[in-house]
Amino acid sequence: MGYYDSENKFNVAVDCIIFGFDDEGLKILILKRNFEPAKGNWSLMGGFLQKDESIDESAARVLKELTGLTNVYMEQIGAFGEIERDPGDRVISIAYSALINIKEYDKALVEKHNAFWVKYNNIPDLVFDHDEMVKRSLKELRRKAAIQPIGFNLLPPKFTLPQLQRLYEAIYQTTLDKRNFRKKMIEMNVLENTGEKDKESSKRGAYLYRFNKEKYEQLLHEGLSFGL
Amino acid sequence: MGYYDSENKFNVAVDCIIFGFDDEGLKILILKRNFEPAKGNWSLMGGFLQKDESIDESAARVLKELTGLTNVYMEQIGAFGEIERDPGDRVISIAYSALINIKEYDKALVEKHNAFWVKYNNIPDLVFDHDEMVKRSLKELRRKAAIQPIGFNLLPPKFTLPQLQRLYEAIYQTTLDKRNFRKKMIEMNVLENTGEKDKESSKRGAYLYRFNKEKYEQLLHEGLSFGL
DNA sequence: CCAAAAGTGTTATTAATACACCCATGC
DNA sequence: GCATGGGTGTATTAATAACACTTTTGG
Numbered sequence: 001m002g003y004y005d006s007e008n009k010f011n012v013a014v015d016c017i018i019f020g021f022d023d024e025g026l027k028i029l030i031l032k033r034n035f036e037p038a039k040g041n042w043s044l045m046g047g048f049l050q051k052d053e054s055i056d057e058s059a060a061r062v063l064k065e066l067t068g069l070t071n072v073y074m075e076q077i078g079a080f081g082e083i084e085r086d087p088g089d090r091v092i093s094i095a096y097s098a099l100i101n102i103k104e105y106d107k108a109l110v111e112k113h114n115a116f117w118v119k120y121n122n123i124p125d126l127v128f129d130h131d132e133m134v135k136r137s138l139k140e141l142r143r144k145a146a147i148q149p150i151g152f153n154l155l156p157p158k159f160t161l162p163q164l165q166r167l168y169e170a171i172y173q174t175t176l177d178k179r180n181f182r183k184k185m186i187e188m189n190v191l192e193n194t195g196e197k198d199k200e201s202s203k204r205g206a207y208l209y210r211f212n213k214e215k216y217e218q219l220l221h222e223g224l225s226f227g228l
Numbered sequence: 229m230g231y232y233d234s235e236n237k238f239n240v241a242v243d244c245i246i247f248g249f250d251d252e253g254l255k256i257l258i259l260k261r262n263f264e265p266a267k268g269n270w271s272l273m274g275g276f277l278q279k280d281e282s283i284d285e286s287a288a289r290v291l292k293e294l295t296g297l298t299n300v301y302m303e304q305i306g307a308f309g310e311i312e313r314d315p316g317d318r319v320i321s322i323a324y325s326a327l328i329n330i331k332e333y334d335k336a337l338v339e340k341h342n343a344f345w346v347k348y349n350n351i352p353d354l355v356f357d358h359d360e361m362v363k364r365s366l367k368e369l370r371r372k373a374a375i376q377p378i379g380f381n382l383l384p385p386k387f388t389l390p391q392l393q394r395l396y397e398a399i400y401q402t403t404l405d406k407r408n409f410r411k412k413m414i415e416m417n418v419l420e421n422t423g424e425k426d427k428e429s430s431k432r433g434a435y436l437y438r439f440n441k442e443k444y445e446q447l448l449h450e451g452l453s454f455g456l
Numbered sequence: 457c458c459a460a461a462a463g464t465g466t467t468a469t470t471a472a473t474a475c476a477c478c479c480a481t482g483c
Numbered sequence: 484g485c486a487t488g489g490g491t492g493t494a495t496t497a498a499t500a501a502c503a504c505t506t507t508t509g510g
Contacts, residue, residue: 003264004317005276009237012309012320036231048233051318055309079307079322081240081283089232092240092283092320094307162462179464180500202461204507390489407491408473430488431481 013093014059015046015130017077017137018067020102020117021154023201026170027102027117028134029066030126034114037088043127044134045115046093059096066113068106073153074098075144077137085129093129097137099153121173145171149190152211160198160206161185190216241321242287243274243358245305245365246295248330248345249382251429254398255330255345256362257294258354262342265316271355272362273343274321287324294341296334301381302326303372305365313357321357325365327381349401373399377418380439388426388434389413418444 018029033039047062049055056076064070077095085091102117118124123134145151151167152159165181185191192212197205246257258270275290277283284304292298305323313319330345346352351362373379379395380387393409413419420440425433 004239004319008239008276008278010240010277011232011236012238012240048236049238049309049320050236052311054311055307055320058309076306078304079283081277081286081322083280083282090279091232092277094309160462177500177502178462179502182463183465199508202507203509204460204462206462388489405474406489407475410490411492427481431483432479432487432489433481434489 011089011091012049012055013046013091014049014055014062015044015093015095015133016059016063016066016074017044017095017097017134018063019097019099019120019137019141019154021167021170022102023166024119026120026154026167028120028123029110029115029117030123031113031115033127037086038127041127042124044095044130045113049094055094059094059098063096063098066109066115067100068109069100069104072098072100073150075140077133077140080129080133082129087128093133095133095137097140099141099150101154101156103156142171149188149211149216158194158196158198158208158210160201160208162201162206163198164209188219190219239317239319240277240283241274241319242277242283242290243272243321243323243361244287244291244294244302245272245323245325245362246291247325247327247348247365247369247382249395249398250330251394252347254348254382254395256348256351257338257343257345258351259341259343261355265314266355269355270352272323272358273341277322283322287322287326291324291326294337294343295328296337297328297332300326300328301378303368305361305368308357308361310357315356321361323361323365325368327369327378329382329384331384370399377416377439377444386422386424386426386436386438388429388436390429390434391426392437416447418447 020027020029029045030042031045033041033043045062045066047058047065049058053061056074059074059076060070060072063072063074074096077097079092079094081092083090085093120134120138123131125131126134141150145168151164151171154167155163161182164185165176165178168181169176190212192210194208194210196208198208199205248255248257257273259273261267261269261271273290273294275286275293277286281289284302287302287304288298288300291300291302302324305325307320307322309320311318313321348362348366351359353359354362369378373396379392379399382395383391389410392413393404393406396409397404418440420438422436422438424436426436427433
């Protein structure tokens with residue numbers, strides 16, 4: 001294949017920005033590297049692209065290696081390709097963000113990789129350009145969460161409205177008006193009240209809702225807006 | 229460097245979606261390939277990443293090879309990495325969009341590459357996944373143009389308000405109210421009336437404006453919104 | 457019985473939209 | 484003098500933001 005430039009081939013990596021949410025707020029999962037290079041420093045979970053996988057598949061595999069999770073909402077953030085971004089060797093890295101339910105992941109795997117959840121407004125310095133990747137993916141998350149109900153991916157299948165509100169408040173680092181928030185969420189018409197109540201965080205208990213993906217997909221086709 | 233995977237190296241390419249605008253509307257610049265592979269088919273302008281350049285630099289170089297232009301507004305659209313996206317060999321391609329002033333490019337170079345401007349709602353089928361790249365970059369352009377005044381990059385340094393309006397109408401494939409449009413543009417406070425008039429498209433003549441980049445940068449820091 | 461969180465509507469403000477006529481000039 | 488495109492303000496409507504009290508129940 002003489003058209004392809006065999007002299008100029010590169011390692012291609014994927015790096016994952018893994019978001020989670022619990023009662024302490026929005027968090028990302030990062031590694032305290034117990035391997036070279038940059039051993040001892042903090043970094044995102046990453047891995048090299050293999051010949052038998054697409055870049056999306058590669059990102060899913062890397063996420064699975066750390067969390068055990070499959071079928072996770074992931075989104076490409078972009079390609080990072082400065083010459084010296086990785087001082088070890090030239091590597092083109094493609095950043096992906098993942099939104100997971102923080103209650104469900106393989107703790108043994110995470111421990112094995114020496115990974116920890118850190119609150120996203122308290123992230124230590126990361127190796128290479130991983131700081132920028134995180135910044136970009138948070139920006140993307142904020143942009144996207146305002147126009148599409150991707151936040152549900154950060155919650156368990158059943159969740160309460162106060163919980164959902166706290167999630168959005170964490171994402172945007174703001175406080176929202178309870179009544180206006182509930183109004184909008186309910187008007188979206190993609191929430192189903194299960195009738196059950198969650199009594200974990202209050203005596204009275206809050207209704208548990210479910211996200212109705214079918215209704216949402218339908219709305220998408222009709223053209224939905226959903227403003228914050 | 230034992231940490232890096234010398235078995236799994238890939239060709240990395242950049243492909244450019246080059247937008248232009250004239251009185252016929254919004255256009256992109258594509259090649260009728262007079263080279264293999266897929267000779268005779270239409271494609272985006274692209275090129276392989278070299279060892280001595282970052283991916284952003286690579287995209288700028290590729291754009292320059294076709295148009296002769298430097299210092300062009302470019303934006304990364306994303307990485308495309310399906311295994312079989314290029315049937316010739318495995319290639320990871322990173323798409324970039326470029327907004328140029330269609331009056332200023334090197335016509336000899338464009339001719340040499342067998343490239344042509346086509347109206348963007350009349351684009352022929354393109355090779356590989358280039359159709360998807362175009363679709364994505366148009367979507368990005370629409371998203372971005374509504375919140376940042378990037379449209380100016382598609383116009384000459386001095387332009388009239390009717391011209392600017394036609395540009396936005398072309399981007400969004402809609403018609404806009406003249407008065408509301410002018411109001412918003414002027415309220416943004418980044419347009420300077422040069423006092424000169426352009427008489428090309430009317431007898432009366434329309435004022436020529438200039439985009440004030442300094443004012444814009446300033447607004448950006450103060451946090452600007454700019455809704456359509 | 458009271459503390460703590462859940463639930464519920466209405467009004468005020470602001471932003472977006474709709475709309476029609478006069479102006480300047482080249483032919 | 485008239486056809487062509489350029490320029491201007493106000494009223495309506497829709498969206499967003501502000502706001503306070505009642506309900507439930509475990510301790």
